[in-house]
Amino acid sequence: MFKRFAIVSVLLASLSGATAAHAQSADASGTWLTQAGDARVKISKCSGGICGVIVWLKQPYDTATGQPATDSKNPNPALAKRPMIGLPLFAGMQPAGPNKWSGQIYNADDGSTYASSVTVTGAETLRVEGCLGALCGGETWTRARH
Numbered sequence: 360m361f362k363r364f365a366i367v368s369v370l371l372a373s374l375s376g377a378t379a380a381h382a383q384s385a386d387a388s389g390t391w392l393t394q395a396g397d398a399r400v401k402i403s404k405c406s407g408g409i410c411g412v413i414v415w416l417k418q419p420y421d422t423a424t425g426q427p428a429t430d431s432k433n434p435n436p437a438l439a440k441r442p443m444i445g446l447p448l449f450a451g452m453q454p455a456g457p458n459k460w461s462g463q464i465y466n467a468d469d470g471s472t473y474a475s476s477v478t479v480t481g482a483e484t485l486r487v488e489g490c491l492g493a494l495c496g497g498e499t500w501t502r503a504r505h
Contacts, residue, residue: 385458385479390414390505394498400448402477402485408453409460409477413446415503433470443467452477464489 387409390401399415421428428443446467452460455476464475464487475489480499488497 385482387458387460387477387479387485390503391485391500392503393500399503400500406451408451408462410450410452411448411477413443413448416443419444430467430470432468435470439470449475449477 387402388404390399391411392399397417398413400411401414402409402411404410416428419428420426421431429439430441430443430446431439433439433441447465449462449464452462452475455461458479459476460478461474461476463472465472473489473491475487478486478488480486483502485500485502486497487500489495
């Protein structure tokens with residue numbers, strides 16, 4: 360369901376050099392569709408940076424139970440019961456350059472949080488990057504059309 364998106368989001372990269380200098384007044388606020396098209400994340404300004412929460416999933420129900428998908432991989436039993444819709448994906452992303460924020464991203468596939476960066480690369484594109492150990496990667500999200 361969410362695995363491809365989460366894996367790519369966690370295996371983030373160092374490809375932002377050319378994109379960080381893009382449009383000086385770009386705004387990350389809004390709803391973004393992940394590269395795989397399996398989730399939409401609403402990004403808003405918070406605490407001097409940006410925050411993002413999952414607002415839509417292509418497969419919002421757990422196929423085994425028929426119930427709404429939950430954060431079942433979270434090692435904290437109290438958090439493992441929270442719904443995926445509304446789940447904070449990243450929080451506390453602070454400015455790290457023009458149109459770029461750095462902080463952490465949550466991976467619901469393994470219940471872990473990883474270093475990440477988010478860069479507005481155009482009016483309709485957002486780059487989500489970072490690394491897990493020596494493995495780096497990233498993906499490009501597009502503004503969602505409602």
